[in-house]
Structures are given as C-alpha cells and as structure tokens.
Amino acid sequence: MSRPKTVSDLEVMDHALGILAEKGMGFTLTDLAGRVGLSRATLIQRFGDREAILRRMAEHEVEATRAWLAGLPVNQGKDGLAAFLELIVGSMGGWGGVLRARCDRGT
Incomplete structure (x- = not known):
C-alpha cells in the first residue's frame, strides 16, 4: 500500500489562492481537493469548511504582506x-x- 500524499498547509493555501484567482468566490472545496490531490473530507478535517479556508487564506496574505512591508x-x-x-x-x-x-x- 502506498503512503498517503503529504501536502503542507502552505501548499494548500497557495493552490486555494490560485483557484480563487481563476474562479473567484465560486471556488469549491471539491476544486481545491482535486488540485492538491487530497480528499474533500481531508481538507475539512484539516481546515474546516470553505469559509474557514477563506479566512485562513486572508490571514496568510495579511502575514505575507506584513513581512513584505517590513522588508521595504x-x-x-x-x-x-x-x-x-x-x-x-x-x-x-x-x-x-x-x-x-x-x-x-x-x-
């Protein structure tokens, strides 16, 4: 039996941002699961529902922006x-x- 795919939270967020850019607010957990190679249930277990993932993406972007601004x-x-x-x-x-x-x- 093969080992389950390991995908970091950062990779999931990067893919989620890509889907958001492509599809807008209509993206689904099914879209994200297909992109990262995880099941929808695994995403829900790790991150919560779609809104929780959106909040996590926003937090990720705020932190990235703060880090960028700090280096200016x-x-x-x-x-x-x-x-x-x-x-x-x-x-x-x-x-x-x-x-x-x-x-x-x-x-």
Whole structure:
C-alpha cells in the first residue's frame, strides 16, 4: 500500500489562492481537493469548511504582506522612499508606465 500524499498547509493555501484567482468566490472545496490531490473530507478535517479556508487564506496574505512591508526600505530616507515607489509602480504592470509618464510630465 502506498503512503498517503503529504501536502503542507502552505501548499494548500497557495493552490486555494490560485483557484480563487481563476474562479473567484465560486471556488469549491471539491476544486481545491482535486488540485492538491487530497480528499474533500481531508481538507475539512484539516481546515474546516470553505469559509474557514477563506479566512485562513486572508490571514496568510495579511502575514505575507506584513513581512513584505517590513522588508521595504521606507525608513532609509529619500533613496529608500524612491526604491519603495519603484516597487509599487513596478507591480502595477502596464499601469505603472502610465503613472510614470504622468509623473515625468508633472501632471
């Protein structure tokens, strides 16, 4: 008999976020179970119901954002602030270019 698949909580949360991005709030535990290779019952036993998983995902993202913010150079004067703004603008994809162009024009 083969050993059951071991999937970390972090892997489950990463897959859950992916499904949420793809399907929106309509994602189901069945979707998640299929993606991670665990049974729906195992997910419920480990995490609780769908709402509990949503709360856990939100908590995970808040903690990841806090860690990201803690590592930003905002307390390093003008150069740190400029680096922070570059990170923000860079994360905006195509919209970052629009913002940068408007700033360069002074509008």
